[in-house]
Amino acid sequence: MLVVVSIVTFSIFFVIPRIAGVTAADFANRYVGTKGATAATVAATAEKLGLNDPVVVQYGRWVKGIVAGAEFDTGVGVEHCPAPCFGYSFITKQPVWPDLVDRLPVTLSLALGASIIWLLAGVATGVLSALRKGSVFDRAAMTIALAGVSLPIFFTGIASLVVFSYGFKITAPGGAYTPLTENPALWAYDLILPWITLAFLYAAAYARLTRAGMLETMGEDYIRTARAKGLKESRVTAKHGLRAALTPIVTIFGLDVGLLLGGAILTESTFSLNGIGKYVVHAINTGDLPQILGVTTLATCFVVLANLIVDLLYAVVDPRVRLS
Amino acid sequence: MTFLDVKDLRIHFPTDDGLVRAVDGLSFQLERGKTLGIVGESGSGKSVTSLGILGLHKGGRVRLSGEIWLDGEELVSASPEHVRTLRGKRMAMIFQDPLSAMHPYYTVGAQIIEAYRIHHNVSKKVARKHAVEMLDRVGIPQPDRRVDSYPHEFSGGMRQRAMIAMALSCDPELLIADEPTTALDVTVQAQILDLMRDLQRDFNAGLIIITHDLGVVAELADDILVMYGGKCIEYGTAEDIFERPEHPYTWGLLGSMPRLDRERTERLLPIKGSPPSLINVPAGCAFHPRCSYEKLTGGKAGTVVPELLETEGGHLVRCHLPRDQRRAIWETEIKPKLEAS
Secondary structure, three states, X not given: OHHHHHXXXXXXXXXXHHHOOOOHHHHHHHHHOOOOOOHHHHHHHHHHOOOOOOHHHHHHHHHHHHHHOEEEEOOOXXXXXXXXXOOEEOOOOEEHHHHHXXXXXXXXXXXXXXXXXXXXXXXXXXXXXXXXXXXXXXXXXXXXXXXXXXXXXXXXXXXXXXXXXXXOOOOOOOOOOOOOOOOHHHHHHXXXXXXXXXXXXXXXXXHHHHHHXXXXXXXXXXXXXXXXXXXXXXXXXXXXXXXXXXXXXXXXXXXXXXXXXXXXXXXXXXXXXXXXXXXXXXXXXHOOHHHHHHHXXXXXHHHHHHHHHHHHHHHHHOHHHOOO | OXXXXXXXEEEEEEEXXXXXXXXXXXXXXXXXXXXXXXXXXXXXXXXXXXXXXXXXXXXXXXXXXXXEEEOOEEOOOOOHHHHHHXXXXXXXXXXXOHHHHOOOOOOHHHHHHHHHHHHOOOOHHHHHHHHHHHHHHOOOOOHHHHOOOOHHHOOHHHHHHHHHHHHHOOOOOEEEEXXXXXXXXXXXXXXXXXXXXXXXXXXXXXXXXXXXXXXXXXXXXOEEEEEXXXXXXXXXXXXXXXXXXXXXXXXXXXXXXXXXXXXXXXXXXXXXXXXXXOOOOOOOOOOXXXXXXXXXXXXXXXOOOOOXXXXXXXXXXXXXXXXXXXXXXXXXXXXXXHHHO
């Protein structure tokens, strides 16, 4: 699976442009960067980077770099890029991988913190809405949920920054990140607003999803059976209703978290968090191909991994799909 | 004192389209160790009645009136919480489709253990032992192993046995079986009916069997109540209903029952038309639009709701036709036709 992923991502960046008519020299030009570069310099750079080699060789070299590390001749000396080498940026003159490792904790903290909030808030709201279908609570919750799904992060994020950080001055103004290991309280303080903003978007979707799921399962025959046993209504809801309604939520939750780990682009940009998302935005703006390729590969790996975990979880949650 | 005494039970559901009179003035009695069969087409109010006795409508948007006396205790006016503590313990239910009626994510054992532990303060281990005993009792082979199986790993008949084990786990005095064999193969149906008869004798429970299949009640029931459009239209002993039925609808049910001794070329005799809407029950006798003898009442059937009257020795019939005329039609017209076919 990961092999397929690597081939596809590599092709997107190095093969498809070639097919579209981009030459080795064009690629090299990006690295040389300066306007005054002569054709000879560009050609030399292309040769040095191996851009004239067949695509398969280039792919092999790239994969070999990930597994065993690679060396890049920068012109002023040979840079060693240890494994896993996801490429070497000739613009920043840095290997990509350490950059990713630096930024991963930020994205990880953001995604995991937010996901816990949205899972709890979304599911709880959804369950309550379903149980009191048509009530004032239900209507209010679903209206807010609709707003939550519709409003983009760069609106809710900035609005909440204005109100809570600059107005009430109760949250961090953004841009700061303290590692969890250093100071957990400060870590949470810095991240609370991005968490809530990001979680709001997802919680809204999850609330609607949970509500629909609960409404469906609470009408099932086995719920009637549970009641006929004399089970308390709260237990009927939690043990028999929610358990079944949660199955599709688990699937989507896994995929959403996997996707977010590849960078919460809008949230990180809005709150100036130095995570993967912000990194890749910068890489795209500067046209730094190795960086973009590195992030894409990493992000894809997370999604694939999340899929695998979801599949395994599914077997735990639903005995009917248990591995045999 | 009658064990179960239902008096003038009414279960109405207000909906956007109007008031659904699912059950409209139903009365019956049941003693311990006896079996009552409630028979009728889909939508006649059979299942609603059973759920109503268990108090499963409570709290919803339902209008419930009348009286349900269970062993001297009135249930309609009792608090939902009190009825809940009786549910599963003193009265239990077996549902139609055991696959959808059992939770797919929990093992059969876990579901029986849960049912037992709601009403018994025992450890999981003790409850599990009880669950294995119950599974053994209902004839599931290797119960100590099967207790950890999931419902989808059971066959249809096994599932219904497990469902019965679950219902009987707290030794209920009243057992309601809602179409217990409808979802099963015919060969399995007979086994399940035999099992239910044996268990009822052992547990000395009052049993209500709800079905559209007269064959099922013929096997088991002491008394039979025929429902139509939310009302009882004929009520008597099994002998009354099978030997001397007096309501044209009951005749129709008997005529539409497939029989092995019938010639294969013979057609069944279906009741024409379809069951009435419970929102707009036909005026007068609810059955009159489908009744072949409606004209004999001189228009009364279309205007006046007939009373449920005793015809002989506890046999009740709700029909405008004079008793002698009904009996004459049965003896000279219907019975020979049923016997001939």
